[in-house]
Amino acid sequence: MKTKESKIPEATIKRLSTYINCLERLQAENNPVTSSEMLGESCQVSPAQIRKDLSYFGEFGVRGVGYDTKKLEGEIKEILGLNHNWPTTVVGVGKLGQALLNFAFFSKHGFRIIAAFDSDENKIGNEIAHGVTILPTTEIEKTVKNEKITIGIITTPADSAQEVADKLVAGGIKGLLNFAPIKVKVPEIITLRNVSITSELDNLAYLLTQKKR
Amino acid sequence: MKTKESKIPEATIKRLSTYINCLERLQAENNPVTSSEMLGESCQVSPAQIRKDLSYFGEFGVRGVGYDTKKLEGEIKEILGLNHNWPTTVVGVGKLGQALLNFAFFSKHGFRIIAAFDSDENKIGNEIAHGVTILPTTEIEKTVKNEKITIGIITTPADSAQEVADKLVAGGIKGLLNFAPIKVKVPEIITLRNVSITSELDNLAYLLTQKKR
Numbered sequence: 510m511k512t513k514e515s516k517i518p519e520a521t522i523k524r525l526s527t528y529i530n531c532l533e534r535l536q537a538e539n540n541p542v543t544s545s546e547m548l549g550e551s552c553q554v555s556p557a558q559i560r561k562d563l564s565y566f567g568e569f570g571v572r573g574v575g576y577d578t579k580k581l582e583g584e585i586k587e588i589l590g591l592n593h594n595w596p597t598t599v600v601g602v603g604k605l606g607q608a609l610l611n612f613a614f615f616s617k618h619g620f621r622i623i624a625a626f627d628s629d630e631n632k633i634g635n636e637i638a639h640g641v642t643i644l645p646t647t648e649i650e651k652t653v654k655n656e657k658i659t660i661g662i663i664t665t666p667a668d669s670a671q672e673v674a675d676k677l678v679a680g681g682i683k684g685l686l687n688f689a690p691i692k693v694k695v696p697e698i699i700t701l702r703n704v705s706i707t708s709e710l711d712n713l714a715y716l717l718t719q720k721k722r
Numbered sequence: 723m724k725t726k727e728s729k730i731p732e733a734t735i736k737r738l739s740t741y742i743n744c745l746e747r748l749q750a751e752n753n754p755v756t757s758s759e760m761l762g763e764s765c766q767v768s769p770a771q772i773r774k775d776l777s778y779f780g781e782f783g784v785r786g787v788g789y790d791t792k793k794l795e796g797e798i799k800e801i802l803g804l805n806h807n808w809p810t811t812v813v814g815v816g817k818l819g820q821a822l823l824n825f826a827f828f829s830k831h832g833f834r835i836i837a838a839f840d841s842d843e844n845k846i847g848n849e850i851a852h853g854v855t856i857l858p859t860t861e862i863e864k865t866v867k868n869e870k871i872t873i874g875i876i877t878t879p880a881d882s883a884q885e886v887a888d889k890l891v892a893g894g895i896k897g898l899l900n901f902a903p904i905k906v907k908v909p910e911i912i913t914l915r916n917v918s919i920t921s922e923l924d925n926l927a928y929l930l931t932q933k934k935r
Contacts, residue, residue: 525928531904618927709899
């Protein structure tokens with residue numbers, strides 16, 4: 510799919526992801542067709558913003574009729590690359606790792622959990638959701654390579670995040686989502702996203718403190 | 723504390739949060755003093771960036787000597803408002819909520835978990851970490867009001883996020899961190915941060931897809 514502009518704002522991409530959730534909800538509520546207004550209401554985004562976001566990628570919907578909710582969902586998934594199959598692994602099966610492994614979201618968006626790793630001997634060998642068994646972290650490189658795993662999700666403590674990232678990279682991972690409260694260093698060729706839950710909370714405290722001052 | 727500029731970049735605030743983690747690590751490794759270079763190495767941030775981030779807030783460290791790691795940690799916590807006491811609640815005690823409740827991070831950064839809520843009758847009454855008992859979501863408004871809870875963390879499914887946000891706001895919450903995969907609408911006076919794990923993962927898929935095309 511060719512895009513009108515080569516550089517799409519990151520905020521647009523994030524909203525596209527939200528639109529998928531809203532379109533799913535609209536379908537569940539028996540709405541085969543929707544409008545920018547209705548979708549906007551459902552997503553808490555202005556109709557103009559929705560039209561602008563979609564306009565980056567071409568023409569959607571039928572003027573005067575609206576959008577076919579199921580079709581638009583598929584089109585947005587195609588834009589985001591979610592119709593692909595993304596072999597994915599989670600490293601660190603603590604509570605956060607378990608929360609992610611239980612996300613129904615994963616399979617709906619094309620992320621197929623192929624493997625999970627932990628360094629805790631009490632967890633190794635346990636079968637987690639998706640019929641996947643927890644492997645020791647010493648197996649990361651080999652498994653990523655053999656199973657052609659594309660996406661790695663790091664949910665380890667800060668201490669082990671870099672070591673885990675190195676092993677994933679050595680195995681040939683393409684993209685990393687890092688939840689550990691520390692930045693990891695990877696070669697530029699790897700697509701890396703850091704999600705720092707602690708930073709978000711600290712940021713909230715900062716904003717509240719500014720209001721008080 | 724007066725800041726040099728009224729508008730500090732959000733990225734700076736996020737990095738300050740990272741610096742705290744790194745300074746704690748340096749102290750744990752018996753480094754009473756550090757330099758921009760050493761801190762930068764520990765945080766994966768350039769020394770120049772560290773100096774620039776800190777310069778927004780005044781003078782830190784001693785030229786030719788470096789930073790006192792413990793003192794700088796305290797100063798950054800003061801900047802972010804983490805030396806305050808933030809009465810906090812988590813709504814939705816699923817795996818993600820449990821992961822957050824188990825964060826040692828919370829108490830270290832001044833977030834004191836006062837209450838946790840869930841709508842699942844099997845969970846209500848259970849004692850979670852911090853000696854807090856899970857209450858039914860019908861108690862949100864009253865509890866937030868009585869306990870003067872300032873920060874609410876929403877870790878419910880998308881379906882109930884708005885209802886929960888409304889209850890927290892009705893109780894007098896000041897700041898919200900929303901992990902539900904849907905935007906919530908709150909009055910402008912409330913400080914709201916959305917953390918969409920699903921969007922982050924979708925974004926990663928999009929970036930990888932762009933590379934392939």
